[in-house]
Amino acid sequence: MTLTAYRWELRKLISQKRTYLGLGLVIVLPLFFVIFQNFHQRHDHGADNIFASQIGQSGLATPVLMLLFLSVFMLPLAAALVAGDIVAAEDGNGTLKTILTRSVNRGQIFAAKALAAMTYATIAVFLSALVATVGGVASWGFNHVVTYSGTVVSAPEALLLVFAANSVYLIPLLTVASIGVLLSTVTRNSAAAVVGTIGFTIVLLIIAQIPGLEGIRPYLLHEQYENWHGLLRTPTDWAPIWHSLWVCALYAGPALFAAYLVFLRRDVAGG
Amino acid sequence: MSDAASAATATLPAASAPAGAEETQPVKARGLVKRYDDVLAVDHIDLNVRTGDVYGFLGPNGAGKTTTLRMALGLITPTEGKVELFGRDPLRRGAAALEGVAGFVEAPRFYPYLTGRKNLELLAALDGAGAKERINEVLEVVDLAPRAKHKVGGYSHGMRQRLGIAAALLRRPRLLILDEPATGLDPAGMRDMRELIRRLAGEGITVLLSSHQLPEVQELCDRVAIVDKGRVVYEGALSELRRQGGAGYRLRTSDNERALALASAHGGIEQATSVDGYVRLQADERDVGALSVALGREGIAILALTPELATLEDLFFSLTEGPTSPTPSPSPTSGSGSASGSGQERT
Ligand SMILES: Nc1ncnc2c1ncn2[C@@H]1O[C@H](COP(=O)(O)OP(=O)(O)OP(=O)(O)O)[C@@H](O)[C@H]1O
Ligand SMILES: [Mg+2]
Numbered sequence: 001m002t003l004t005a006y007r008w009e010l011r012k013l014i015s016q017k018r019t020y021l022g023l024g025l026v027i028v029l030p031l032f033f034v035i036f037q038n039f040h041q042r043h044d045h046g047a048d049n050i051f052a053s054q055i056g057q058s059g060l061a062t063p064v065l066m067l068l069f070l071s072v073f074m075l076p077l078a079a080a081l082v083a084g085d086i087v088a089a090e091d092g093n094g095t096l097k098t099i100l101t102r103s104v105n106r107g108q109i110f111a112a113k114a115l116a117a118m119t120y121a122t123i124a125v126f127l128s129a130l131v132a133t134v135g136g137v138a139s140w141g142f143n144h145v146v147t148y149s150g151t152v153v154s155a156p157e158a159l160l161l162v163f164a165a166n167s168v169y170l171i172p173l174l175t176v177a178s179i180g181v182l183l184s185t186v187t188r189n190s191a192a193a194v195v196g197t198i199g200f201t202i203v204l205l206i207i208a209q210i211p212g213l214e215g216i217r218p219y220l221l222h223e224q225y226e227n228w229h230g231l232l233r234t235p236t237d238w239a240p241i242w243h244s245l246w247v248c249a250l251y252a253g254p255a256l257f258a259a260y261l262v263f264l265r266r267d268v269a270g271g
Numbered sequence: 272m273s274d275a276a277s278a279a280t281a282t283l284p285a286a287s288a289p290a291g292a293e294e295t296q297p298v299k300a301r302g303l304v305k306r307y308d309d310v311l312a313v314d315h316i317d318l319n320v321r322t323g324d325v326y327g328f329l330g331p332n333g334a335g336k337t338t339t340l341r342m343a344l345g346l347i348t349p350t351e352g353k354v355e356l357f358g359r360d361p362l363r364r365g366a367a368a369l370e371g372v373a374g375f376v377e378a379p380r381f382y383p384y385l386t387g388r389k390n391l392e393l394l395a396a397l398d399g400a401g402a403k404e405r406i407n408e409v410l411e412v413v414d415l416a417p418r419a420k421h422k423v424g425g426y427s428h429g430m431r432q433r434l435g436i437a438a439a440l441l442r443r444p445r446l447l448i449l450d451e452p453a454t455g456l457d458p459a460g461m462r463d464m465r466e467l468i469r470r471l472a473g474e475g476i477t478v479l480l481s482s483h484q485l486p487e488v489q490e491l492c493d494r495v496a497i498v499d500k501g502r503v504v505y506e507g508a509l510s511e512l513r514r515q516g517g518a519g520y521r522l523r524t525s526d527n528e529r530a531l532a533l534a535s536a537h538g539g540i541e542q543a544t545s546v547d548g549y550v551r552l553q554a555d556e557r558d559v560g561a562l563s564v565a566l567g568r569e570g571i572a573i574l575a576l577t578p579e580l581a582t583l584e585d586l587f588f589s590l591t592e593g594p595t596s597p598t599p600s601p602s603p604t605s606g607s608g609s610a611s612g613s614g615q616e617r618t
Contacts, residue, residue, distance in 0.1 A: 004396045011393070015384045094380035098438070101344050101373070102397035105365040267347035269338075 002108040009086070009116035018085060019120070022078030026128035029074060030066045034135035050148060055136075058143035060158040062136025063129050064165065064232065070128060071169055071225045076176045077198060079121035083180025084193030086113045087263065091188040096268050110263045114181050114256060121177045122170060129166045133159070149233035165228035168241055171248050172224035176201065178252035182259040185266075219247055295357055297322060297446040297477045298343060302352030305338050305501075312338040314501035315352065320446075320479050320494075325472045327492030327509070328481040331591050335501040336481040340376045340450050343479075345369065356446065374448030374479070378455075379435025383424030387415060387434055390423055394438050402441045409437040413467070429460045436467065447471060450481045465491060485587060499591040512586060519579035520552040520559050525572040533569060537562050551579070 013019045037055055049068065054061040087110075090096040099109060142155045153161065179200060183193035204220045207213060217223055227244035230237030298320035305313040313335040320326045330336050341347045343354045345361025345368060353360055359368035381390040388406065395402035410416040413433035423431065432452060439447060449468070453461045468491055472478050482488050488495060488509070495512065497505040505512060524530040531550050534543035539558030544551045552559060556578075563573055 001397075001399065004399075008393050008396055011389075012382060012385070015382070015389075017384075093382070094378075095382055097341075097344075097346050097376065098380050098394070099397060100346060101369060101375070102394055102442070103366050103369065103399055104397045265348065267341075269341060269347055 001104050002111050005104055005108055005112035006115050009112045010119065013082065013116060013120060018081060022081040022120075023124055023127060026070055026074055026078050026124050027131050029070060030062070030128060030132035030135060033066065034062060034132070034139055038139055050146060054145055056140055058145045058155070058158070059135075059137030059140040060133070060143070060145050060155060060162060062140070063132035063162045064145075066132040067129065067162075067165060067169060067228070071173075072222070073198075075121075075125060075128065075169075075173055076201060076225075078124045079117075079173050079177045080180045080194050080197035082120045083117035083177040084184045084195075084197050085190040086117045086181060087184040087259075088188050088190040088193050092190065100268055106264050107260065110185075110260055114178070114259070117177045117181050118174050121173050125166050125170060125173060129162060133162060147232045147234065148229065151234040153234075161231055165231050168228040168231060168244075169225070171227060171241075171244050172221060175221060175224070175248040175252040175255075178255045178259075182255040182262075185259040185262050218243065219250075221248070221251055224248055295322070296320065296355075297324070298326075298354065298356060298448075298479055299358075300339070300343070300352070300354040303339060303342055303349050303354055304351035305335070305342060305347065306350045311501050313342070313349075316496075316498065316501070316503055317506070318354075318496055318503070319506065320477060322477055323475065324494050325468070325478045325480065325492045327488035327495035328479060328498070329483065329485070329488055329495055329587065330481075330498035331483060333500075334498045334591070336483075336498060337376050337450055339498070340374075340448055340479070340481060343448060344372075344374070344376065346376065371442075371445040372448065373439035373442040373444035373446075374450070375435045375439065376448075376450040378428075379431060379438065381423040381431065381434060381438075384422060386420055386422050387426065387430075388419040390434065391419075391438060391441060395441050398442055402443075405441050405443070409440040412440060413437045414463075428455045429457065432456060432460075432464070436464075440471075444476060446477045446479065448479045451483070452480070453482070453484065453487060461487075497587065497590050504590045520554065521575065521577050521579055522550040522552055522573065523548065523575040524550070524566060525574065529569065530566055530571050533565060533571070534562055537565060549575070 049065065051061040051064045051068070055065065087096075090099070100106060142159075144152055144154050145158045146152055147161075176197060180193060180197040183196040183200075184190070187193050187196065201222050205222055208217045208220050208223075224244035224247055227240045230240045296319065298318055300316055300318040303313050303316040303318075304311070316335070316339055318326075318328075318339070328336050328339070338347070339354075342349045343356065343361070345365065348362060353362070356368050356372050357370075359370075361368035381387075382393070385393065388410070391406045391409070392403065395406060407416070410419050413436050415430060415433055415437060418426070418430060423434065426434065432455070436449075436452065439449075452468070453464045456464055465487060468478060468480065472491070478491075480488070480492060492509055494507065495505070495509050496503050497512075522530060522534070527545065527548070527550055531543055531545050534540050534550060534552060537543075537558070540552055540554045540562060542551075542553035552562070554562070559576070563576060566573055
């Protein structure tokens, strides 16, 4: 039954404009980048990022650079856009009462919604990576790249690394989605939940700037957005990945659990 | 855990017969309370909807009808007390308590970006148990089949209301909970809705119908609960309520003047007054019957003799507004009389 509810959550997403707003954002940006670079062949070897300086040499540098750009704000925004809406929209429409008076329990509906929000975030990441990879390879070829450690990596291996980096980035991104689901459940207001989710990570960012609080930086959510960098060096640095895994679990676990409890008990009035 | 609970309730009826009959009661509320901060929306409500009832849940705006129905459907948690559907508490059993139960509170809501049919498909998927196969059938029942391919966002109020009924029927309910289903419908829509409810009741579905439309309740319901400010002020048979209030009748004859004189002199007729073109009688059914025989004997032809809705309305007001407010005496002729007429004359 949860699976049925999940399938329908996805169908609802497919039928909503908002869904395409987020996806559009994370597709259009890499497309723009590729097109712009094509017309404006700069070979700025002095770029501060090693992948930026390789754009013209290998198409596989593009998805890495794009992940670097989009991971900070755009992808979390896309994830928050749908996660923050997924419960609250039904509050606004009054459809929560419609689905909660059928033969599914609240827990199942909640699980379906949380899963759907995460599925969306996952699709956003890989769709964006796909566009960047195809665009990059089509423009600058399927060539080897040089990683952070200065190691030359063959094209197929680089492709695998791109995939792995995006997968690992899902750890913090699904955490953002979980927080979005929590705020969506608690605030019952899509806009508040979306803004709140993004606002939350920004607040953490500000806290990190407070003198004397530098010590907590490794435990802040946005720091985990870079957890995949360790994959792009030889030998692979697994430490940031493991670190982000447990740090993110500490954010996402309680958020999802709290959202679940609230959803189970809350009054469904209005609408 | 829930299996054990259901087993326990299942064995109860066998143990004691009279209690057993109660256990499968479609709706049983005991001491229901819902408080919103300082507002006591529902204040110790008891309800007894029995199998086969078309149960009217009457009350003025803000009486607590919707709030009570929300608690019955498990959408909100009672502050105190509990409600059971067929002996199952929706709070503890979740969706399992809603088995065989369908309906909506306030206006039924759907996904505006999906078509009517897609909405029903979604709900049928959440119902399981072959609900999907019934989609065409229920669309026919509510006369929405031609519009099923359009998005609900473009539906009129009446169409949404009918889609709400269709969605409920997908579940093949034994108990149908409807919260003011005819609100906002045009006269034809209202008539169709009543006809549909009557038909469904005829098929053996127990109906709990909240309303503040007296004609609707009078036409459809056999038992009622009247609520006011969160409290039940009357629960029982509609006929009993009417008897308590003393029935009013309208009489039109070939000779109203003599009829009035005869009625005034007739024992058992509490009051007889002449109101433009007819005689208004205050008496119970038996005495009115006796009067009609007497009129016939006197050679006065009875052209029309209809019970008057106004008395129920008066009763309703006196129950919900307290004895202090006077019953609006001259009203029956105009407003409610014409609307109620068609329903009344059939009795
Ligand atoms: N979610 C809520 N928060 C605060 N107060 C509420 C809430 N829901 C209902 N109430 C209050 O409870 C009381 C009963 O409301 P309810 O909607 O149950 O009335 P009703 O009998 O259905 O009225 P109507 O005929 O207008 O539909 C009202 O005073 C209302 O303001
Ligand atoms: Mg109401």
